Amino acid sequence: MRFEQFKQGHLRVFVSKQELSVHDVRPETLAVGKGQALLRNLLEEAESNYGFHAVGTLDFFVTFFPNDGMLVDVRREGALPEETFEEFDQVEIRMTVDIVHHVLYQLDQLEDVIQASHGLARHIDQTETGGTLYFFEDRYYLYFQEQMKQHVEQTVTTILSEYGVPSPKSPLVMSEYGKTILLEQAVPTMIASFTP
Structure with a gap:
């Protein structure tokens, strides 16, 4: 995973085709099982390396490039709450997936x-x-x-x-x-x- 951009409440990550293949993630499996595990790993790495707190409502805008990988744009809605939670269960995720053939x-x-x-x-x-x-x-x-x-x-x-x-x-x-x-x-x- 290549973290390309980080601002308060906004994260952009590029996941290569090889990484998707290793995790067996495709557009149709992103919202379940291994896809969810990959997104959880992404959020954990963002928190430990960039201080991005995965709490509240997160909007995931995912763009798949079939020959190259996927771009994940994560935006946290609203301000960071005073109390942050350790568990990802406290996160509401809304996801939009687009497949780009260019x-x-x-x-x-x-x-x-x-x-x-x-x-x-x-x-x-x-x-x-x-x-x-x-x-x-x-x-x-x-x-x-x-x-x-x-x-x-x-x-x-x-x-x-x-x-x-x-x-x-x-x-x-x-x-x-x-x-x-x-x-x-x-x-x-x-x-x-x-x-x-």
Whole structure:
């Protein structure tokens, strides 16, 4: 688990696909059994490492990225009560689960984008948009909004993993606050512009 953000009453955690697999957690099993155990572990770690008290009403906004993992956004409603409880039984959890079928990878350097584009050259014609390229907070982001065939998505994410990391950030944030370098056909354009 990667704790990405912590503020008073707000927590963001990214759980990798490997961790979900180890705990045998899927979207449909998140609210029961092993899914609940994983969320309990998440809250225990948040309390011991970040002082996040799991009391009162907690809103869980869970976004599943089928090829990458899940992003858990936890918000505590209202102020922290004067008396805190040790037991998780005192917590009311409201959960919203969303499954996102898109691919968004963070690449640190332009050279990584160029190399990844050349790696994707043989497969890009199997995508609808050819990719969108954003620049946000000093990083590049390659984004495929469409839902690809499973074998294509697996190939694309495997290649992108060699040059970057999956990003749990929202593409809406990229388009709103970042710079759109190429709205579509980003990979073919990068290949044509930077031929070795």
